[in-house]
Amino acid sequence: DQQVKQNSPSLSVQEGRISILNCDYTNSMFDYFLWYKKYPAEGPTFLISISSIKDKNEDGRFTVFLNKSAKHLSLHIVPSQPGDSAVYFCAASAHRDDKIIFGKGTRLHILP
Amino acid sequence: DVKVTQSSRYLVKRTGEKVFLECVQDMDHENMFWYRQDPGLGLRLIYFSYDVKMKEKGDIPEGYSVSREKKERFSLILESASTNQTSMYLCASRVVMGVNTEAFFGQGTRLTVV
Numbered sequence: 001d002q003q004v005k006q007n008s009p010s011l012s013v014q015e016g017r018i019s020i021l022n023c024d025y026t027n028s029m030f031d032y033f034l035w036y037k038k039y040p041a042e043g044p045t046f047l048i049s050i051s052s053i054k055d056k057n058e059d060g061r062f063t064v065f066l067n068k069s070a071k072h073l074s075l076h077i078v079p080s081q082p083g084d085s086a087v088y089f090c091a092a093s094a095h096r097d098d099k100i101i102f103g104k105g106t107r108l109h110i111l112p
Numbered sequence: 113d114v115k116v117t118q119s120s121r122y123l124v125k126r127t128g129e130k131v132f133l134e135c136v137q138d139m140d141h142e143n144m145f146w147y148r149q150d151p152g153l154g155l156r157l158i159y160f161s162y163d164v165k166m167k168e169k170g171d172i173p174e175g176y177s178v179s180r181e182k183k184e185r186f187s188l189i190l191e192s193a194s195t196n197q198t199s200m201y202l203c204a205s206r207v208v209m210g211v212n213t214e215a216f217f218g219q220g221t222r223l224t225v226v
Contacts, residue, residue, distance in 0.1 A: 009152075034214055043116070043202055043217030044155070089155060096213040097162065099170060100145065100206075104154035 003027045004092050006103035014111050019077040021106050023090030026071065030092040034100070035064060035075045038087045047088075048075070077108075085110045114139045116218040118203050124224045131190040133221055135203030143206040144186035145215060146170075146178065148199040155202065161186055193225045 005024045013019045021035075031052040036044035050057040050064045050073065057064050063076045077084055090103040119134035137144065142163045147155040147170075157170030159178040167178050175197060179187040186205075190197055200222050204215040 006154075032213060036217075041220070041222070043204075043219050046214040046216070049214055091155075093213070097143065097208045099157055099160040099168065100204075100215055101157065101171075102147070102155035104152065 001026070002103075003030075003101050004090055004103040006088075006090055006106050008106050009104070010107040010109065012109040012111055013080050015082060016079045019075075019080045019084065019108055019110070021075040021077075021088050021090075021108065023073045023075075023103055024071055025073075025092050027092070027094070027101075028071070029094040030101075031095060032093045033064070033066060033073050034091040034093075035062075036089045036091060036102075037084075038089060038105070044089060080108075080110050082110050082112070084108060114141075114205070114216040116203060116205050116216050118201075118218040118221050120221050121219065122222045122224075124226060125190075125193050127193060127195060127225055129190075129193045129225075131193045131223070131225075133188040133190075133201055133203075133223070135186045135188070135205075135218055136184050137186075137205035137216070138184065139205065139207065139216075140183060141205035141216075142183070142208045143215070144180065145204040145206075146176075146186065146188045147202045147204070148172070149202060149220075150199050158188065195225050197223065198225045199223060 034049040035047040038044040146158040206215040
């Protein structure tokens with residue numbers, strides 16, 4: 001049973017507009033959430049994280065929102081740039097010393 | 113910068129061979145992970161190590177084992193390679209203490225079993 005779900009396999013967004021990637025989770029024990037970006041033939045790189053005591057975290061063009069009651073988080077990228085075209089993975093962990101569970105990923109295409 | 117190094121970028125092995133994938137990190141991280149990435153399936157956890165000589169099965173441990181004799185090195189072993197183990201293998205490490213607890217990944221090993 002999938003504990004971290006990314007229900008959109010792909011998303012296309014115009015350059016300069018906002019990209020919104022969504023993620024749902026089922027395990028209420030998760031208290032730390034991460035977003036990773038991955039290019040082909042490379043390892044994932046960390047983008048941004050949020051702990052369950054917050055509902056928003058911002059880092060430059062990237063903002064993550066957490067809705068604990070809905071068990072939902074989203075990553076906003078504003079403005080979207082061509083280099084943002086990649087696969088984005090949502091991940092979650094029950095605590096800082098526990099396994100990290102990933103979703104299936106969403107492929108983001110930034111259109112010129 | 114944290115560096116996680118996987119011993120090979122590309123590997124081709126025969127069915128039935130015993131295969132070792134090596135991963136080394138240089139930041140004294142306690143946690144280490146092995147994942148595999150397959151199209152449409154995302155990153156699936158094979159094994160997780162809390163610390164030296166401590167391990168826990170992930171979601172798909174069948175056909176794999178691991179070894180962590182030293183803190184910096186985490187090895188993934190395919191006991192008898194099969195074609196369904198053809199995949200991209202990704203190693204990661206994470207520090208337990210501190211503000212940030214993200215995992216850092218190596219560059220990946222593309223394994224083909226023929």
